[in-house]
Amino acid sequence: MSYIQVIQAGKDFGEGDARVTAVKQIDLSIEQGSFISIMGESGSGKSTLLAMLGGLLSPTRGQIVIEGIDLYSLTRTKLADFRREFMGFIFQSFQLVPYLNVLENVQLPLAVTHHSEEDQVRLALSALDKVGLKEKAHRLPNQISGGEQERVAIARAVVNEPPILFADEPTGNLDSRNSSEVMKLLTKLNSDGQTIVMVTHSRKNAEYAERIVEVADGRLIEPTPLRAAC
Amino acid sequence: MKLRTIAFNNLRRRKAKVFFLITGLMIGVSAVVALMTTTRILAEDIAHKMDEFGANIIITPKSEGLSLTYGGLSLGGFSFDVKEIHQEELAKIKTIENAANIRIVSPKVFGVFESSNQKALAVGVDFNSELALKKWWKINGKSPESDSQVLLGHDVAAKLNLTKDSEVQIKDHTFQVSGILDPTGSQDDSLVFIRLPLAQKLFGKEGQVGMVEIAALCKNCPITELVAQLSRALPTAKVTAVQQVVEGRMDTLHNFQNFSLGVSALILFVGGMVVFVTMMSSVTERTREIGIFSAIGFRSAHIMKIILLEAVIVSLCAGIFGYATGIGVTWGLLSFLSEHRPHMSLDPYVAVGSVFLAIILGLIASFYPARAAAAMDPNEALRTL
Numbered sequence: 001m002s003y004i005q006v007i008q009a010g011k012d013f014g015e016g017d018a019r020v021t022a023v024k025q026i027d028l029s030i031e032q033g034s035f036i037s038i039m040g041e042s043g044s045g046k047s048t049l050l051a052m053l054g055g056l057l058s059p060t061r062g063q064i065v066i067e068g069i070d071l072y073s074l075t076r077t078k079l080a081d082f083r084r085e086f087m088g089f090i091f092q093s094f095q096l097v098p099y100l101n102v103l104e105n106v107q108l109p110l111a112v113t114h115h116s117e118e119d120q121v122r123l124a125l126s127a128l129d130k131v132g133l134k135e136k137a138h139r140l141p142n143q144i145s146g147g148e149q150e151r152v153a154i155a156r157a158v159v160n161e162p163p164i165l166f167a168d169e170p171t172g173n174l175d176s177r178n179s180s181e182v183m184k185l186l187t188k189l190n191s192d193g194q195t196i197v198m199v200t201h202s203r204k205n206a207e208y209a210e211r212i213v214e215v216a217d218g219r220l221i222e223p224t225p226l227r228a229a230c
Numbered sequence: 231m232k233l234r235t236i237a238f239n240n241l242r243r244r245k246a247k248v249f250f251l252i253t254g255l256m257i258g259v260s261a262v263v264a265l266m267t268t269t270r271i272l273a274e275d276i277a278h279k280m281d282e283f284g285a286n287i288i289i290t291p292k293s294e295g296l297s298l299t300y301g302g303l304s305l306g307g308f309s310f311d312v313k314e315i316h317q318e319e320l321a322k323i324k325t326i327e328n329a330a331n332i333r334i335v336s337p338k339v340f341g342v343f344e345s346s347n348q349k350a351l352a353v354g355v356d357f358n359s360e361l362a363l364k365k366w367w368k369i370n371g372k373s374p375e376s377d378s379q380v381l382l383g384h385d386v387a388a389k390l391n392l393t394k395d396s397e398v399q400i401k402d403h404t405f406q407v408s409g410i411l412d413p414t415g416s417q418d419d420s421l422v423f424i425r426l427p428l429a430q431k432l433f434g435k436e437g438q439v440g441m442v443e444i445a446a447l448c449k450n451c452p453i454t455e456l457v458a459q460l461s462r463a464l465p466t467a468k469v470t471a472v473q474q475v476v477e478g479r480m481d482t483l484h485n486f487q488n489f490s491l492g493v494s495a496l497i498l499f500v501g502g503m504v505v506f507v508t509m510m511s512s513v514t515e516r517t518r519e520i521g522i523f524s525a526i527g528f529r530s531a532h533i534m535k536i537i538l539l540e541a542v543i544v545s546l547c548a549g550i551f552g553y554a555t556g557i558g559v560t561w562g563l564l565s566f567l568s569e570h571r572p573h574m575s576l577d578p579y580v581a582v583g584s585v586f587l588a589i590i591l592g593l594i595a596s597f598y599p600a601r602a603a604a605a606m607d608p609n610e611a612l613r614t615l
């Protein structure tokens with residue numbers, strides 16, 4: 001069985017006439033240590049699929065199974081615990097807590113664990129080091145650039161070393177120089193063994209991954225192998 | 231980092247909102263503190279001055295034919311010999327439910343004697359109680375310090391032609407006049423005051439009293455209730471309330487107390503609503519942030535804890551400032567409500583209570599907003615990113 005399994009998952013929003021089917025039916029398996037891009041036009045259902053994968057949105061149909069656990073059979077609390085231990089998230093923008101400095105933002109996932117303050121700071125600083133922002137640890141989010149904010153978000157997503165990293169349009173708000181920097185960072189993390197599931201509408205970014213699947217109108221289009229799976 | 235770091239940092243960044251929250255709660259708390267402290271101090275003040283109002287309860291022997299009125303005393307019809315109260319019964323006064331409200335008990339015994347061919351009324355009193363009861367007395371001389379001294383009312387001294395230090399014969403006992411009262415305009419002007427035990431002996435009324443004057447102050451119950459309790463304790467005696475002045479004043483105070491309770495409740499409610507609305511809007515404002523907390527793996531309980539922690543911090547400040555402000559307002563109020571500024575005393579229970587009140591109120595008002603935050607759908611919250 002694959003590490004992550006999407007089994008006939010679908011999602012409808014709204015009721016009656018206002019009913020929108022965001023994801024029709026998707027089957028997908030993702031292996032541990034892989035870097036997969038989910039590509040598609042805007043509105044094709046990528047974010048909806050990623051939210052279901054990340055335990056943030058329960059599917060109307062089907063199942064999401066990670067490490068053999070059916071995510072949506074868990075209680076809300078257990079699901080939160082699962083997210084904390086198994087998943088890191090990166091979003092497009094504005095994802096830092098504005099009143100916490102860079103270091104505190106990175107520490108955030110550790111705040112509800114049993115790590116001591118010292119451990120928290122040590123782990124956060126080492127995560128910041130990975131994204132090259134150790135020196136800006138005490139800045140507030142509005143005192144650093146958009147590209148730097150995105151890298152802080154990556155540091156926060158990996159600070160507690162979760163097995164899976166989910167990214168939804170991580171470069172959506174960045175210029176091309178910052179984009180490629182973020183993409184290189186993700187590739188680097190993947191080469192260190194990090195499983196990454198990334199959603200993007202940009203083919204250029206998608207191609208950083210070792211595998212691309214395409215979503216159109218709530219369905220998967222035949223997977224296009226890019227690089228030979230090594 | 232702990233959850234409280236998040237709460238503290240958020241509050242530090244939203245100074246305007248925090249100021250608004252603290253002010254809203256603080257006004258409520260200070261109103262309660264001010265009204266409670268003011269009424270308490272006024273009540274205490276009245277209690278202090280109670281003595282100056284004289285007796286407000288009189289205990290006399292129960293009797294069909296005897297009409298005994300203390301003002302405009304009619305002496306002729308006295309027949310004490312049969313209808314006296316036993317002195318040991320007076321101990322029961324201290325056993326009534328509201329015994330703590332009884333401030334002064336002044337038993338007396340009356341007896342008629344003849345001096346220079348004039349009939350006069352002698353009264354045996356316990357001078358300590360009597361002087362405490364009649365603060366308005368001005369004695370020309372001193373109050374009796376031994377059994378052989380008497381204190382004379384102004385009129386009786388004139389009638390018997392007695393002055394300070396002169397001697398007077400009552401029954402078979404010779405007394406020295408230790409002092410003469412300035413005119414009081416009351417029955418006291420025509421009385422000869424001697425010590426109670428001696429009077430009892432002289433008039434053959436050992437162990438008996440003819441009347442008891444009581445100064446009582448009932449903060450938490452009407453005077454009639456005290457009268458009822460005393461009547462039950464002393465079934466053979468007639469207990470009457472007099473001097474409605476104090477009671478009226480206490481009634482006013484009671485009304486003020488009720489009124490202020492109502493006002494406080496209203497102000498507190500408004501303060502609570504301010505907190506509720508502000509917290510609710512802050513939760514809405516923080517939707518994104520809450521989405522991030524969720525995605526990161528904070529449980530609903532963690533999110534709720536952050537918001538309630540913020541409420542506690544804000545309420546704690548509001549409680550402390552509110553108490554201080556309330557005491558300050560009390561100062562101002564007292565100079566309005568009382569012609570002299572009463573002694574200002576602080577009640578530690580009110581201090582602790584007001585902080586608790588603020589925290590409880592803050593928590594109650596923030597509970598629903600915190601629940602709403604905790605129940606937020608993480609996907610919806612993140613879609614606003």
Ligand SMILES: Nc1ncnc2c1ncn2[C@@H]1O[C@H](COP(=O)(O)OP(=O)(O)O)[C@@H](O)[C@H]1O
Binds near residue numbers: 045
């Ligand atoms: N919470 C929601 N409520 C209603 N409709 C939604 C919701 N989320 C997504 N949709 C709809 O589902 C479709 C897919 O959305 P989304 O997954 O965000 O697409 P993508 O990320 O590929 O742009 C869109 O038509 C969108 O309007």
Ligand SMILES: [Mg+2]
Binds near residue numbers: 046047048168
């Ligand atoms: Mg999207």
